[in-house]
Amino acid sequence: MKAVDDVSFHIDRGETFGLVGESGCGKSTMGRTIIRLYNVTGGEIFLDGTNLTAMSEKNLLPFRKRMQMIFQDPYASLNPRMTVTDIVGEGILVHNIFKDRERQERIFELLDYVGLKREHANRYPHEFSGGQRQRIGIARALAVEPELIICDEPISALDVSIQAQIVNMLEDFQDEMKLTYLFIAHDLSMVKHISDRIGVMYLGMFAEVAESYELYAHPQHPYTRALLSAIPIPDPDLTRKNKRTILRGDVPSPIDPPDGCRFATRCPLVSDLCTKATPELIDKGAGHFVACHNV
Amino acid sequence: MSGEPLLEVKNISTSFFSHLGEIQAVRGVSFYLNRGDVLGIVGESGSGKSVTALSIMGLIEKPGKIKQGEIIFNGEDLMKKSQREMCELRGNEISMIFQDPMTSLNPVYRIENQMVEVIRYHNRNLSRKKAVAQAVEMLRLVKIPEPEKQIKSYPHEFSGGMRQRVMIATALSSNPGLLIADEPTTALDVTIQAQILDLMNDLRARINASIILITHDLGVIAEVCSRIIVMYGGTIMEAGNERDIFYNPQNPYTVGLHQSIPSNLAISEKRLVPIRGTPPNLMYPPKGCPFSPRCSYTMRICLEEAAPTIRLSDTHISVCWLLHENAPKINGYSKGKIVDRYKTPSGS
Numbered sequence: 297m298k299a300v301d302d303v304s305f306h307i308d309r310g311e312t313f314g315l316v317g318e319s320g321c322g323k324s325t326m327g328r329t330i331i332r333l334y335n336v337t338g339g340e341i342f343l344d345g346t347n348l349t350a351m352s353e354k355n356l357l358p359f360r361k362r363m364q365m366i367f368q369d370p371y372a373s374l375n376p377r378m379t380v381t382d383i384v385g386e387g388i389l390v391h392n393i394f395k396d397r398e399r400q401e402r403i404f405e406l407l408d409y410v411g412l413k414r415e416h417a418n419r420y421p422h423e424f425s426g427g428q429r430q431r432i433g434i435a436r437a438l439a440v441e442p443e444l445i446i447c448d449e450p451i452s453a454l455d456v457s458i459q460a461q462i463v464n465m466l467e468d469f470q471d472e473m474k475l476t477y478l479f480i481a482h483d484l485s486m487v488k489h490i491s492d493r494i495g496v497m498y499l500g501m502f503a504e505v506a507e508s509y510e511l512y513a514h515p516q517h518p519y520t521r522a523l524l525s526a527i528p529i530p531d532p533d534l535t536r537k538n539k540r541t542i543l544r545g546d547v548p549s550p551i552d553p554p555d556g557c558r559f560a561t562r563c564p565l566v567s568d569l570c571t572k573a574t575p576e577l578i579d580k581g582a583g584h585f586v587a588c589h590n591v
Numbered sequence: 592m593s594g595e596p597l598l599e600v601k602n603i604s605t606s607f608f609s610h611l612g613e614i615q616a617v618r619g620v621s622f623y624l625n626r627g628d629v630l631g632i633v634g635e636s637g638s639g640k641s642v643t644a645l646s647i648m649g650l651i652e653k654p655g656k657i658k659q660g661e662i663i664f665n666g667e668d669l670m671k672k673s674q675r676e677m678c679e680l681r682g683n684e685i686s687m688i689f690q691d692p693m694t695s696l697n698p699v700y701r702i703e704n705q706m707v708e709v710i711r712y713h714n715r716n717l718s719r720k721k722a723v724a725q726a727v728e729m730l731r732l733v734k735i736p737e738p739e740k741q742i743k744s745y746p747h748e749f750s751g752g753m754r755q756r757v758m759i760a761t762a763l764s765s766n767p768g769l770l771i772a773d774e775p776t777t778a779l780d781v782t783i784q785a786q787i788l789d790l791m792n793d794l795r796a797r798i799n800a801s802i803i804l805i806t807h808d809l810g811v812i813a814e815v816c817s818r819i820i821v822m823y824g825g826t827i828m829e830a831g832n833e834r835d836i837f838y839n840p841q842n843p844y845t846v847g848l849h850q851s852i853p854s855n856l857a858i859s860e861k862r863l864v865p866i867r868g869t870p871p872n873l874m875y876p877p878k879g880c881p882f883s884p885r886c887s888y889t890m891r892i893c894l895e896e897a898a899p900t901i902r903l904s905d906t907h908i909s910v911c912w913l914l915h916e917n918a919p920k921i922n923g924y925s926k927g928k929i930v931d932r933y934k935t936p937s938g939s
């Protein structure tokens with residue numbers, strides 16, 4: 297099965313690239329493939345101009361340090377038998393950055409940074425709330441001073457009032473440390489808030505890629521339009537004005553995706569061509585890419 | 592028949608007694624639901640939304656207990672009813688859609704058998720054939736395509752959205768006076784959520800159902816609800832109609848919720864204003880207002896005494912010391928009016 301198929305895009309240094317799409321469309325797979333947790337079956341990955349695609353694990357190590365990941369599930373992503381110190385300090389050990397005292401000092405510093413207390417250092421993950429666990433995950437990712445962080449739904453499992461704490465923290469760190477983010481989420485309003493550019497995925501392929509504001513102001517792909525119109529807006533007056541496109545049916549199985557355009561089975565604009573040829577991602581000007589025969 | 596209360600909940604408290612101590616999940620909650628209304632209960636995880644719903648349904652089991660209160664439904668106090676009478680009532684007059692759709696459909700039976708069983712449970716004289724026909728009609732009502740054929744499916748052959756439709760169809764098949772839907776769309780993708788919310792709006796118009804919708808998403812509330820209750824730490828913080836809660840919130844917690852989320856996609860957003868801290872531990876809830884440890888306006892009395900319920904209008908109440916006549920007037924909360932919804936609280 298191809299969870300992510302024939303996808304090309306780039307992320308500029310210092311920007312936040314948002315990846316949105318419905319459950320199972322391949323967002324996590326994409327993130328994990330980029331940091332080579334999964335092997336690539338076709339295509340290439342470049343970091344800062346270096347091709348990582350076929351690199352051996354040994355040669356990959358220095359690049360691993362430059363790319364970190366914050367995971368979707370703050371409950372499953374931290375080893376329950378490791379203390380906070382061990383979790384946050386693991387990368388420092390692997391990459392041999394600081395020794396003993398310095399290492400502990402660095403860990404304390406990171407805990408301060410993400411708003412945890414130093415006395416939390418010797419506790420275990422189950423003693424923390426979801427939001428605190430996500431902070432531990434962020435401290436772990438920051439420990440090796442990466443350049444690119446893949447944030448895989450870092451706030452989806454958190455309470456609304458805690459989500460904003462984490463989003464603001466990520467924004468601050470980006471400014472202070474010149475970080476680059478790939479921000480994965482299905483909450484489109486948060487993605488819009490945090491991203492410079494956004495890629496909309498459907499069944500393992502990009503439907504549309506554009507600057508964040510442009511995408512929301514002038515969505516072109518029928519899937520993007522439907523997705524945007526489906527967002528529940530916490531403003532009843534706006535909600536009433538919002539003309540909603542209700543999509544028919546469900547997302548088809550990725551094991552046997554439809555021929556041609558994968559969105560054809562649900563698309564309001566579907567034509568003959570759509571079931572025959574797969575549309576390519578075409579630049580419609582100003583970096584706005586759309587994969588649709590009919591726009 | 593709109594306008595008269597179908598359900599009145601008066602000062603209920605529900606606790607769970609674990610070996611570590613008493614978890615005070617719901618503490619003195621009161622509200623009403625008028626016929627034909629859609630009441631939204633919004634709040635974060637652990638605020639007591641599901642426990643409130645389960646208390647109404649009479650489904651609190653040991654080690655849980657409803658410690659006090661009255662639940663008046665159609666003029667009768669449900670707290671005084673026997674187990675058997677409650678069982679009759681559930682599914683007949685009150686139906687609930689549970690938070691997790693997979694737990695409430697049995698994976699080894701076809702949809703048809705499960706629906707027919709429910710329909711005939713409440714109408715024993717109905718022939719099987721007629722019950723099947725009614726089930727098919729219900730599936731058609733919730734827009735399952737080709738219902739005659741699909742009714743033969745097993746739950747796992749359906750997607751999450753379709754299963755949720757089946758749940759709604761089943762819940763509605765006894766033609767209940769009250770439908771309680773606990774996070775009916777939380778597990779679904781947004782495009783599927785839109786289908787379900789659309790369906791609920793449609794049903795509301797067509798069968799004049801009275802609905803309680805539980806969610807943590809203010810966006811979902813804005814789609815379907817006419818009255819709204821905001822819960823926090825097992826208590827009600829604010830209640831009002833759509834205009835009150837979205838355009839004139841009078842409780843710092845409600846304001847905090849609004850400021851934590853990007854509200855308008857069309858404009859380039861300012862920085863979010865998070866609520867600091869974390870929700871309370873209900874084993875040791877704060878003595879005064881449950882929000883006082885996180886609130887930007889906390890006064891000494893907020894920490895010490897439960898806040899008074901202030902009536903702001905016929906439709907609008909807020910449970911907050913700030914609105915008390917002796918409280919100092921704060922910019923933005925002058926006489927209850929919030930001047931700028933997006934202003935950062937000053938006292939922080």
Ligand SMILES: Nc1ncnc2c1ncn2[C@@H]1O[C@H](COP(=O)(O)OP(=O)(O)OP(=O)(O)O)[C@@H](O)[C@H]1O
Pocket residue numbers: 299317318319320321322323324325326368482550
């Ligand atoms: N380890 C795996 N083995 C087999 N299939 C997998 C595996 N991981 C993911 N998949 C499949 O690949 C597809 C894409 O999954 P992925 O987790 O990337 O989706 P996603 O967009 O991150 O979804 P979500 O929003 O639910 O996290 C899905 O159909 C999923 O079932």
Ligand SMILES: Nc1ncnc2c1ncn2[C@@H]1O[C@H](COP(=O)(O)OP(=O)(O)OP(=O)(O)O)[C@@H](O)[C@H]1O
Pocket residue numbers: 607609614615616634635636637638639640641642643655690807873
């Ligand atoms: N069976 C139970 N035993 C012990 N504690 C319980 C039980 N059910 C609920 N609680 C506790 O009661 C409190 C309120 O829970 P409730 O399920 O009502 O929250 P909720 O508002 O529905 O949250 P969510 O949005 O996560 O569904 C929580 O602290 C929860 O841990």
Ligand SMILES: [Mg+2]
Pocket residue numbers: 323324325368448449
């Ligand atoms: Mg994922």
Ligand SMILES: [Mg+2]
Pocket residue numbers: 640641642690773
């Ligand atoms: Mg619940």
